[in-house]
Amino acid sequence: MRKIVLKKELLKKMIRDNKLLIKLYVEYQYLKVYMNKGDAKELEKCIREFVSEEKQVDKKYIRRLKKDILYCKLVYFTSIEEYFFYRFEKLNEVGRNEYVGKLQLTEFWDKFNKDETHLIFLDKEKSYQAFKEYYGREVIKIESESDYSKFVEFTHKHPKFIMKPLADHKGNGVKIIECITENVEVETIFNECLTLSGGAVLEEVIIQAEEMAKFHPESVNTIRFVTFYNKGVLNKICAVIRMGRNGSCIDNACAGGIYATIDMETGIIDSPGTSHTMEKYFRHPDTNAQILGAQIPYWEELNELVEKVVIVVPEMKQVGWDFALTDNGWVIVEGNDRPMIQAFFHNRGLRREFQCMFDAYNA
Amino acid sequence: MVILQKWKFKVKSCCRKHMLFAKCLAIFKYIILSVSRTKGKKIEREICIYKNNLNAKEYNKILRDILFCNLYYNVNTSEYFLFGFERLSHMGRQEYIGDASVLEVCDKITNTELASNFRDKYKAYLNFKSFYKREVVQINGEIEAKDKVLDFITRHNSFIIKPLDQSKGKDVIKVDINEENFILENVISVITRLGKCLIEEEIITAGVLKEIHPASVNTIRFVTYVNKKKEVIPLYSFMRVGRGNKCVDNISSGGLFANVDLNTGIVSSPAFDLYGKKYIKHPDTDVQVLGQVMPRWNELKQIASEVAQIIPEQKLVGWDFAYTNDGWVIVEANHRPASRGVQISSGHGIREVIESTLIAELN
Numbered sequence: 099m100r101k102i103v104l105k106k107e108l109l110k111k112m113i114r115d116n117k118l119l120i121k122l123y124v125e126y127q128y129l130k131v132y133m134n135k136g137d138a139k140e141l142e143k144c145i146r147e148f149v150s151e152e153k154q155v156d157k158k159y160i161r162r163l164k165k166d167i168l169y170c171k172l173v174y175f176t177s178i179e180e181y182f183f184y185r186f187e188k189l190n191e192v193g194r195n196e197y198v199g200k201l202q203l204t205e206f207w208d209k210f211n212k213d214e215t216h217l218i219f220l221d222k223e224k225s226y227q228a229f230k231e232y233y234g235r236e237v238i239k240i241e242s243e244s245d246y247s248k249f250v251e252f253t254h255k256h257p258k259f260i261m262k263p264l265a266d267h268k269g270n271g272v273k274i275i276e277c278i279t280e281n282v283e284v285e286t287i288f289n290e291c292l293t294l295s296g297g298a299v300l301e302e303v304i305i306q307a308e309e310m311a312k313f314h315p316e317s318v319n320t321i322r323f324v325t326f327y328n329k330g331v332l333n334k335i336c337a338v339i340r341m342g343r344n345g346s347c348i349d350n351a352c353a354g355g356i357y358a359t360i361d362m363e364t365g366i367i368d369s370p371g372t373s374h375t376m377e378k379y380f381r382h383p384d385t386n387a388q389i390l391g392a393q394i395p396y397w398e399e400l401n402e403l404v405e406k407v408v409i410v411v412p413e414m415k416q417v418g419w420d421f422a423l424t425d426n427g428w429v430i431v432e433g434n435d436r437p438m439i440q441a442f443f444h445n446r447g448l449r450r451e452f453q454c455m456f457d458a459y460n461a
Numbered sequence: 462m463v464i465l466q467k468w469k470f471k472v473k474s475c476c477r478k479h480m481l482f483a484k485c486l487a488i489f490k491y492i493i494l495s496v497s498r499t500k501g502k503k504i505e506r507e508i509c510i511y512k513n514n515l516n517a518k519e520y521n522k523i524l525r526d527i528l529f530c531n532l533y534y535n536v537n538t539s540e541y542f543l544f545g546f547e548r549l550s551h552m553g554r555q556e557y558i559g560d561a562s563v564l565e566v567c568d569k570i571t572n573t574e575l576a577s578n579f580r581d582k583y584k585a586y587l588n589f590k591s592f593y594k595r596e597v598v599q600i601n602g603e604i605e606a607k608d609k610v611l612d613f614i615t616r617h618n619s620f621i622i623k624p625l626d627q628s629k630g631k632d633v634i635k636v637d638i639n640e641e642n643f644i645l646e647n648v649i650s651v652i653t654r655l656g657k658c659l660i661e662e663e664i665i666t667a668g669v670l671k672e673i674h675p676a677s678v679n680t681i682r683f684v685t686y687v688n689k690k691k692e693v694i695p696l697y698s699f700m701r702v703g704r705g706n707k708c709v710d711n712i713s714s715g716g717l718f719a720n721v722d723l724n725t726g727i728v729s730s731p732a733f734d735l736y737g738k739k740y741i742k743h744p745d746t747d748v749q750v751l752g753q754v755m756p757r758w759n760e761l762k763q764i765a766s767e768v769a770q771i772i773p774e775q776k777l778v779g780w781d782f783a784y785t786n787d788g789w790v791i792v793e794a795n796h797r798p799a800s801r802g803v804q805i806s807s808g809h810g811i812r813e814v815i816e817s818t819l820i821a822e823l824n
Contacts, residue, residue: 185553187550187552187553188549188550188552188553188556189548189549189550189553190547190548190549190550190553192547192548193545193547193548193549193550193553196548361741364741364742366741366749366751366752367752368731368741368751370729380722380725380727380729381725388727388752388754390727390729390751390752391727391728391749391751391752391753392752393749445808
C-alpha cells in the first residue's frame, strides 16, 4: 500500500512539471467528478456552501470553477475548502503562490514527524510527563479499575476538573466535571472514564487570568503558537487566538469557537474574530469584548516560554502549542503535531513563514 | 485637435470593453516604450518606487501587465501596485476602481455651478457654517490682508492659512502668535503670495484621533451618496493621520490612512502610507492605530446625513471630520473624493459600490 502511495506522489510530481500533463490530469479528474466519483461529493458540498445561489445556476461558470479547484489542488496543494477560504478565484498565480496548501503540509509532516516521538502529543498523559513543569497543573490518566485510588485522591484534591478522552482531538468529548464528595457520584464518573475510548485524562481546571477571560469567560481561551525547530534554529511561524462561543467550555474552531490571527512582532490581534462558517466579528458576540486590535498580555513572556519548550523534545520539529494565561503566567494546555492553522489566515499567505520548513525538507 | 481627442476617447472606451483589444494595444504601447527612451524612463522610475531589484525579464512582464491594466481597468502605475494587481486574477481586479474612473464619474454627475459650492472653500464654509463650529475669514489679496489678520488675532491666538482652491493639503500653514518667531509682516507676505486665501481658527482636536498623532489635525473621511429619493447613504469611511511634524493629514503630504468600519467606527485595518507600507502602530508616536474605536460614531453618521442633505444635488461628497471636545466638526468638504485610500486599506475594491450608485444613476 505504501509503495502505491509513493508512486502516486512521484507521478503527481512528474505531472506538475509539465503544463500539458497538468491540463490532461485536470480534465481526467473533472471527468471523474462528472461521473460522481473522486472529489464529487465534497465539491458539491463546498460549492453549495460558498458560492452564491445565482451563480450556482450558471452551469458554464460552475464547470470552470470545478476545473480551477482541481487545478489548484494539483498545483498549489490546496484542499477544496481552502480554495474558498483563500479566495483563490480572485488571485492569479503570483497571489496563489503566497499560500501554503494543506496537502503540502501533510506531506511535510509525514516526513518530519514520522518517528515515534510524535506519539507524545497523541497521548495526553505522555505529553504531560514530558512538559510537566510548563503545565502548571496536575494531570492523571485513568485506564483501568486499578486507577481507582488515584482517582479518588485526585478528586479530593480537585473537586472540579476536566475530563478528556485519551486519544481524541478537536475538543471532542471534553467535559467539565464538578464532584460532590459522596461516593456514588464519584463512582459513576469513574465508570464513565473507563467507557471512553482508550481511557480518559483528568486535568485540574485552568483558572485563566482576567485579561484572557474577558473574551469568553466560560472557556479557556488559548493561543495556538506554531513553531518549527530544526538543528537548533527556532522559527516562530504564526500564532492564533481561539476563544469559545455560546458558553461552551472549549475553544476549538470546529466546535463553534472563534479564532483571530496575531501579529507576531507586537502580539496584537490583527484580524477580526472569525467563526468556522466565515462570519466576522470585531467584538465577541457573547461578551462584546473587542477582538480586533486587542493586545495579547505578556506577549514577550510567551515568546520566552516558547523558546524553552521547543528544546524539550527537539525531535518534534513542527509543533502547534496551545497556551493559556493564568495568574502565574503562561502554561501549556497541549501540543499538536499537525497544527492545521494555515487556513485561519484568509488575507495573507503563509508561504514565506513556512519557507524555512520547506528549505529544511529539501536540504 | 478635437477630432484627435475624440478618437483617443473612443479608443479608450473600446479598450475598457474588449480585453483582446486592450491586450493588443498594450503590446503596441510596450514596443513604443522600449523604443522611446524618455517615456520608458518615466515609467521605470515609477515602477522602481514600488518594486526594486527586478531582473529584465520580470521587469518587462510587469511593464506589459501595467500597460494592459492601465488600458483595461483604467488604473495607473501606483494603483497597480497599491491595489496588489500583480497577485490578482481578472475577477479580483474587476473589484477595484481607479481614481481616474471615479473622478470621471464625479465630473459627469455634477455641473460646474454645483461644484463651486465645494471647490471654493469659503463658499463651502458659508453653506455648512453650523457644522464648522469655528470662524473662517476670506482674504482677497494684499490690501485687506493686514486689517483682517489684525482683527482676527484679537479673537484667536493661533490660526491656519489655507489657499482658497488648493487641495491635498498644499500650502497649508499654521500660525501661532505666541511663538517667539512670529512676525506679522511674514504672515502678510505669505498671504500676499497665495493671493486669495482663508484664515481659520485652529481646530483643537481631542480623543484618540489626537493621541495617534498630536501634531496634525487628524480626520475621518466620510463619503456620502444621496440617492434619487434624497436618502443619504454612507458609502465608506477611513481615517487619515499626519506624520512627522506636518500639521495636515493628507495622504499626498506623507500622511497615513486606515479603514474605519462604517457600522461600528472601529479602525479595522493597520495604517498604510503612500507606498503601501503597513503600520499597526503609528511610527512617530507608537500609539496603536488598529482596533481604535472612534468616539461618538453614531453622532458622526447623523451629522453626515444631515449635512449631505443641505445640497442634495451634489450626489457624492467626501466629508472630512475632526473630533473636538464639542464633538465632530467639519474640516472640509470634497466634491471629488479619491477612493484609493479605502480600497488599499480595506483590501476590498469598491467598484460595485460606485457602480450600483453613481454609474447606475448616470445610465
